[in-house]
Amino acid sequence: MSAVPSHDWIACDWGTSNLRVWAMSGGTPVAEAGSDRGMGSLAPDEFPAALDELLSPWGTTAPVIACGMVGARQGWTEAPYVAVPCPPLAPTLTAAPGPRRVLLIPGISQSSPPDVMRGEETQVAGFLALNPGWDGVLCLPGTHTKWVHLSAGEIVSFRTAMTGELFALLSRASVLRHAMAETGASDAFDAAVSETLSRPERLASELFSIRAGHLLEGRSDGRDRLSGLLIGAELAAMRPYWLGQAVAVVGAGAPGRAYVRALTTVCAQVTEARAEAVTLAGLTAAWRTWKMTQDA
Incomplete structure (x- = not known):
């Protein structure tokens, strides 16, 4: 058993x-652990054992505050949705x-x-x-990217774009997989964003041009063009969310950087936030609210 420093909750x-x-x-993490035992690989009765696998070595019996797909209908147990407009955290867990x-x-x-969203509300x-007091729009890049309009501490509305999933499918399972070299061709990304942001109806034909350019010209910028074309089309669809708004991108790694790069060409004010930091801050806010109800 590996003891962890004094802690109040998980x-x-x-x-x-x-x-x-x-x-x-x-609100300070003193130890962390992780596994690949996500909701998608577990039956409902397997969740307790998956959690014990991580927590038992710590010897902890502290309460656990959890966000994400664990609360989906296919998860451990369903945590029912709360309808907008509403604060991001429900009063009851x-x-x-x-x-x-x-x-x-x-x-x-x-x-x-x-x-619907599940997990992003905590971020x-x-x-x-x-x-x-921040008002504006949050962009949360991911497999299913969320655009969330915030005002007066509430979620007013939101939209989801399946851009991340489309990128994964097209880059791994379509004819475009043969043209997916890692090049970091930022100019190609920028040009692709501009193409579909201004003419989103061209997306399908521009996608095939990635394959043709690779075959006929030996182009090696396919991954960057694919990312740019998809994000540009998403920005065109989400124009009401970012036009004239303060936008913050909550993400990490290449996806977060790609959205920031694309948004800086169309938005006057774009800020960044680390996904882990906001997730822990959201979980902490939920724990403090719950703890107040226990102490009352």
Whole structure:
């Protein structure tokens, strides 16, 4: 057993592919662990064992506050959606069955147009905790990128774009997979963003030009062009969300940098935030709210 420093609770980010936990002293992480046992690989009755696998070596019985797909209908137990407009964190958490005290943060839903988020609401809450009074739009890049309009501490509306999933499918399972060299051709990315931002109806034909350019001209910028074309088309579709708005990108790595680069060409004000920092800040806000109800 590996003892961890004194802590009050466990923060848990449980997505489709991965599980991450942090031992928390107030709002400060003192230890962390992770595994690839995400929601997508587990049956509902397998969640307690997957969590124990990470927490048992710590010898902790502290309460767990969890966000993400763990609370989906196909997850451990469903944490029902809360409808917009609403604060990002619901006032009530959902208790998961099992020997540990595990509390799940509900997702957010929207009826028109229909949309849902689960996990991103915690990042929204964390961003607001770190940036009190901020109004504008959050862009959360990922497999399914979220655009979230915030005003007066509430989520007013949001939209989801499947750009990350489309990129993965096209780059790995389509004819374009033969033209996906890693080049870092930023000029090609910028030009591709501009193409579909101004003429999104050209997306399908421009995608095939990646294949043709590779065959006929030996071009090696296919990955950058694919990313740029898809993000440009997304920006065109999401124009009401970023036009004239303060925009913050919550992300890390190449996807986050790509969105920041694309947005800086069309937005006067773009800021960045680290995904892990806002996730922990959101989980901390949920824990503090829950703790107040226990102390009352």
